[in-house]
Structures are given as C-alpha cells and as structure tokens.
Amino acid sequence: MKPLPEPESLRRSGSFGLPDLAVILGVLALLGVVAHVGAGSMVSFRPPDVSPTVSLDPRNLPDYAARSTLRMFIALAASLLFTLIYGWLAAHNRRAERVLVPLLDILQSVPVLGFLSITVTGFIALFPGSLLGLEAASIFAIFTSQVWNMTFSFYQSLRTVPKELGEATTLYRLSRWQRFTRLELPSAAIPLLWNAMMSFGGGWFFVAASEAISVLNRDYTLPGIGSYVAAAIAAQDLRALGWAMATMAVVILLVDQIFWRPLVAWSDRFRMELSASGDAPESWLYDLLTTAHIPRLVAEASTPVLEGVDRLMSALLGPVQDREEAPAPPGQERLFNLALLVLIGALLAALLHFVLTQVGLAEVATVFRLGLLTLARVSLLLVLASLIWTPIGVAIGFNPRLARLLQPLVQFLASFPANFIFPFATLFFIRSHIPIGWGSILLMALGAQWYILFNAIAGAQTIPSDLREMADDVGLKGLQRWRKLIIPGIFSAWVTGGVTASGGAWNASIVSEVVSWGSTTLAASGLGAYIAEATGRGDWPRIALGIGMMSLFVVGFNRLFWRRLYDLAESKYHL
C-alpha cells in the first residue's frame, strides 16, 4: 500500500515541469527523424540505369542506421497486426485453427532469407521506378523473421486465458471487441512483448542481409547500415567496418533504452498473478513519462474518443460467442475435411510435377546430399558450442552477481547482427588458408552460440540452491556433479537454447557458406551456398527446390530430434 499523501495527487497538483518539457522535445525530435528518413525511400531508382549508391563516409552512418531502424519498426508493426488477426482467428474459429496452426508451423521452418529470395523480384516489379520495391522486400524479410514467433505466442496466450475470467466476460455480456481489449490482449501482452523483443533482436541480422542482395545477376542496394557494410566489404575498408559496428552497437542500446525498456516496465501491470511481485522491471524513460503531465492529459482527453471506438467496434464485431456454441453438423465437417485433403493432394501433385519437369530427380538427390552437408555443419556447431559455452554459462549462472552483470551483455551479443563480423572472419580465413567448408561453421556459430550460453546461464539459475548445497553436502564432485545435478537441472533450458540456435544456424547458412572480401569469394559446398547461388542467378526453380529442401530438413530435425528431447525435458527433467 502507498504512503500518504498519494504520489498521484502530488503529481496532479504540480505545475508543468521539466519532465513535460523533455517529453515534448522528445516527441518532436522523434517525429522529425521519422519524417526525414521516410522521405528517403522516394529516391529515384530505375534499373538498370539508375541505382542508389552507398557512400563509405562515416558521417552518413547515422542516416543509414536510422533508415535500417525505421525498416525494423515498420516490420514490427506489420508483424503485430498480422499476429493479432491471425492469432485471434486461429484461437476463435475451430476450422480456421485446423488450417492456420499447422500452416504456421511450416512457415516457421522456412528459412527467412528464403522468403527474401522468393519475393524480391516480385516486389521490385510491383513498384517500378522507386526504392519502394526493395524497401518492401527488405521489410518483408524482417517481418518473416519476427512474425511467426509472435503469432504462436499470441495464439497460445489466447488458448490459455483462465477459464473463469472468460466466463466472467461472457456473463457480464462484454462484446467481442471488449473481450479482446479488456481480457485477451492484456493477458497476452507480456509473452507477446518478450517474443517481439527477442525476434526484433534477431531481425538486425536480416536487415543487414536484405539491404544488399544480388538477384538476377544484378546487385541491388538499399541505403542502410547493412548495405554500408556490404560496400565496405567490396572496398576492403576495415575502418568503415569498425564505424559500422560501433554505430550498430549504439543503435541496439538506444532502441533498448527508448523503446523496449519502457514497454517492459509498463507491461508489468498485465502480470496474471493477483498478488504483488517482488521486483518490477524499471526504466528511466517510463518513470519520466509517468511523472510528466502531458501523457496523462492526452489520456484524459482521449477518453471520449476511446469510448466511441469501443461502441463502434462492439457494434461491428458483435457479442461474444463461445467456441462450444455452434457444433457443426457432421456432414459439413466431413465436407470440410475432404476439401482440405483435396487441397493438400493438389499441392503435393503440383510440387511433384514441378520437381520432375523443372529440375529432375538427379538434382533433387544432389540437393539432398548438400542438405546433409549443411546438417553436419549445424550439428557440429551445436556440439562444439554446447561443449564450450555450457560450462561457462553454468559458472556464470551459479554466481548471482556475475550473472546480473553479464546477462544483459549476452543478450546484447545475441541481438548484435553476426554478419557485421563476417568480413573479419573471412579475412582471417583467407590469410590463414582455412577452407570455408570448416570456416562456415564458425560463421554460423557467431550468431547462434549466444542462445546456448544465454540459456545455460538461465538454466543454472533455476537450479535451487538447496539442491546445490545438498550436492556439496553429499560430496558430489566433477563429472558426478555434472551428471547427477547440473545436466538434469539445465536440460530443458539447454533444449530451448539448442532449438533456437539450430534455427539461427540454418538461417545463417545461406549467408555463411558463400562469403567475399573485395573481389575474393569463398564458397563452401552446402545447401546454403546452393540457395545463395541460385538466388544470384535468379534461377527460380532451384531457389524453390533449395528452400523446400531446407524447410524439410528443419522440420525433420525438429520432429525427430528436438521434439523428443523436449518431451524428455518436460516429463523427466522438470524442476
């Protein structure tokens, strides 16, 4: 309970203060930046004659970084909109659910850069004469890297809304819109926010990869920090690369402080527990916003508007209907199932036809072999990264002070786009004559390893200290301590980290198996290189085949390997 007098009333009585000034200036500055950067997308672009170029002058970096960041946020907004609609439909319509959820599972396994390869020509054709096509392709790639996670999280939250809360909203006759805004969205807010934050961090990798891309034997460049790095690589300019990395680090920190932190602090109110929790997340910006008057005034002024929206949307969407309420007649259900089967059969037939006529079975076998090679790389990476990082992660996790210090750092490293470091590694491979077949493992690991470290830390923290004391007490040491206590204790966290890392590695393989420095290009033999080369040539059937094969590998790997480990973690090693 709060001490008297209520801080609320004190704030209200105070006059316009410094916080308000800060809020006004901040909002104006933000609007200015967005307007300036947004205008840049209208640069003239008429392939093959006019194409935008990137200058390596570091003074242009803030502008480039701002453009890349704007892309990220547009993609985030699109992801959110998609998530809300798709997740809501899947959770509320039983038929839609049966199509949408498996579809989501498949889409999730398609490599993100694969979406880019497939769609970029279409987008360019859609907006002739401006950068908007490339812009859209890049944003779409980022969108696909963020959206599936968020949608799954939202759908799952909707399905697990506490039953009595759902009943209360039905009984108190809330409309669908009111139920959505007052119950469903708030109860999904925290997991959705965390998923968005994680996906956003991963998105930098794809913004960097999608801004400079070769399609149909042409190099396309979209001004941004990613294309700046690409240009620096072409010019073999190490200094420019250093500037780019520093800028990226600043941008990640700024976005975290200005956007995610305040959101996380604000969203703490949507916690489901009905009792107060110990430490709430903090943010200086959120504190500033809650101290200032303007946000409150804006909120008060908009109450009647919100009331009107509430009424309008309630009228549009109608009253709540229970899932149980209209059971479909069995005949109709059978017809629906039949239609689904026919559709799936037709898709399979089309696929088979496509493979046989366009590429031939021999090519399929070759691609499968390449897939095995890449699979071997991904597996080796996971083993090595686990062997190296798990002991370090556990050591950090067992030391609370160290963990608190290092956890944000690891999170930062995980969201730092690994492809910014690629050129340094490439240079190293060239100088010391390391074949890229092995080197690409290191490149994939640059991004993926952090998930394993991060989860090892988190897993070690969840081992109760009584258990550790008990282990000391009975004299468990060395290997025994690992086998009896630590490995079972961190197992589920390790599985989570492994799944994420393997997904990241598959994605990274497309840009890791072919790398260049200046005019030197190193190409490994693998599925990632196959896709990258097919994209460069604009060979559509082979792009499709490569991506299809990779999705198949990812799905198979998940089903046969991770799913089982996950079940084991759930049943046996649940702390």
Added chain:
Amino acid sequence: MDLITVDHVSKRFPLPDGKGEFTVLGDVTLSVHRGEVLALLGRSGSGKSTLLRIMSGLIRPSQGEVRSNGIPMRGANPNLAMVFQSFALLPWLTVQENVELGLAARHVPLAERRERALKAIDIVGLDGFENAYPKELSGGMKQRVGFARAFVLNPEVLFMDEPFSALDVLTAENLRGEIDDLWNAGTFPSKSILIVTHNIEEAVYLADRVVILGSKPGRIRGELQVNLPRPHDRNHPRFKALVDYIYSVMTNPDIAVTGEVEGPESGAAAAGAGPERSAQRSSGSPFARPLPHVRVGGISGLLELVAEKRDGDGSIPQLAQRLQLEVDDLLPLLDAAVLLGFAEVADGDVRLTAIGRDFATTTILRSKDLFRQQALGRVPVLSSIVHTLQEKENRAMRSDFFLGIWDDYFPLQEAERQLATTVDWGRYAELFEYDAIEGRLYLPS
C-alpha cells in the same frame, strides 16, 4: 412466476474416440423462486458447477430447457450476475474499472457508470480502494470486488459459485456474515440468491432451501427447507439437526433424502427423490467403478485420528470441524476407508472395523500387509491389473493400455486421475511398480 426454471435438463459430454458419452447431469428439474436463498449442495462430481453454468447460460444443456421468467434462454442470461470462486478479477484493471465492467458492456454513459460503481463499492465496504489494483488487495477484499461487480448490475438473481471457499476460515466467516446481514436487512441488490457450495454449514446458514445433489451422474437427491428465523442461529437445535442430517445423507449415497429432520420445528416440506440408481454403478467391469481420489497416507491419517478417540467412532461433523476439512476433502477419505473395509459409516458417525483399528495402530510393514490384503480382496480394479500383469510373459504392461479401458467409462481427465490413484494404491500395497518415464506398469521382481 419463478425467476429461473430448469426443466428436465441433462448434460452429457462425448467421450474421446466416439466411445459414447459421459453423463454429468441426468434429468434435473429445479426452480429459483422470487425472494429466496437457494443452496445447491453436493460433493465434487455431482455436477453442481455444471448445473450452475447451465442455469446461467454459459453452457448449453444436452437436453431439456432453462427458462428465465418463463422465457426459454439463449446464451448468457442478462438477468443474473455471478460471483466466482477464483474472484475472476482482471488484474490490470483497478477496483473501479473491474466493478464497471458489466456497465461498460451495456454502454452505460461514463458519468452514470462512475456513480453506480462507487455506490456498489460503498456497499461492500471498499471505500477508498477505488483506484487500487486487485494485486494490492487481500483475498477477502478481492471477493468484495467480485460482489460489487455483481451488485452494480442489480441482477434479478445473484449466482455464487463457492464464493468463500478460496478464502481462509476467518475471512470467509466474516464475509459470509456480512452478505447475510445485507440480505436480512432487505436492501440486497438482487431478488434471489443461488449459491453452490460443498460446505454444509454454509448452506444451512445462508439458505432458505437446500437442494442436495447426488453423484455419478449428477442428479437431485432431494431438498429440505431450513425453516429457521433469519439470521439462522448456529446454536439452534434445528440448525444442528439439519447439519447432522445432511452429513449422514451425504456420507451414504444410497439412502433417500426425505427432508424429514427431527427438530423442534419439524414438519418441513419434504420433496423426496426417486429411487437411487446409477448406470455406472451397476456396470460390470472393475474399471467402471471409480476409486475415490485420495492418497493412502491420507486414509491412515484419518483412521489414526478416529482410533485415538476412546470408543473408536466419531461424529463426522465434529471430525470435519476438528480437521478444518471441507466435505470435498473429508468424504473421499471416508469413502476410501469404507471401500477398503477399514471403517463403517452410519447415521453421520464413522466407526472403525477390527482391521481398520489394526491398520491405524500397527507398524508400517504390517499396515502395508493389511492394506494389500484388503485392496486385493475389495478393490477389483487392483486385482484385475495384477492379474493382467501376471499373464504377460515379461510381467509388464504399458499404462496406456489400462488408461484406454478407463477411457471407455470416463472423460480423459478423470481416466488419468483414476490411473494416478490406482498407481498410488498399487505402489503402496507393493502389488506392482510403475515407471513414469516409460509409462509402464510391472510386477515387482
């Protein structure tokens, strides 16, 4: 005209894989009269919550009809408001916003909404907490918000779904008393109250009329009129006689509820129930007969307590009070003790048998032997499983096999609970062992 009429309602859920249906409620007919407090009393599995949800329009009955003021209902009934066991408050809304929820849904103008909500908050004694969030409140205060949210709508009937059972004993007592005072004062915001509970004292204290539900399938066994001046005096002989009577009826599922309670103000209207019959009971398979969900440790704990008393028997209401156990926790323990032949229950008293006394007082090893002997002799499902395992060459069997058999008689969730309870008993009796990872039952070597 009755406010709510339930006309020959039954509710069945389909069993998985098209194995028929599971009957939760069978042919229930009931009315809520104007101006009365009606209590639905039953043990878990009696379908009392399902009945409440059918009456509120949250669930559709499989058969029969629910009428509100004589009009057949479709969807949630606008004339009632519900108070939930778990409070069902939205944690991100303030007390005021939570109370306004139903008004906002009816698009009551903002100013009127504020005013009415404040009045309701005032009634439940939460003045000054309008801007607090639920997480800042204690359990009792949270439920007060639940009441205010219902009151603000001035519903015809107030539904309460075990409203006090999530609160500690003292808080529950206090809030129950206040709600009763409000009703007795004649200023209650609704015309009638329907309360679902498994607490016998609570039912007799609050209600004018108590309807007793039976289990498997849920059905009405009978009803009794309390016929005491309000507020009901707990020390009144009739109050005690009613509580004792209900206890003995609820511990003995086979006697008819006549409503004939000896007491000074006898002559209560009796609405007897028909002959007790349940399809599931008469079914032949040992798997069709459900075990009460209790741990063996709980059974022996209860028996030890009864054995400590000199004469070895105890009045069940006293026992419940002493253990601070609700009927839902106590009665399954008694059921298990009776099933195993450790105790007998008659007229609201529990008496240990010779074996039961031995079981309660002997060493662990011997009590295990006794338990095994009784379990094999009196719990057919255990002997059936042992028999199946003995017939197998490797003396082991996947638990899914047995789960499949239970699945024929119960919904999946209940089938899983039956498996868990059976495994617990079988392990204690050392009849078989269970590997949870592989999901395998096997005979000890």
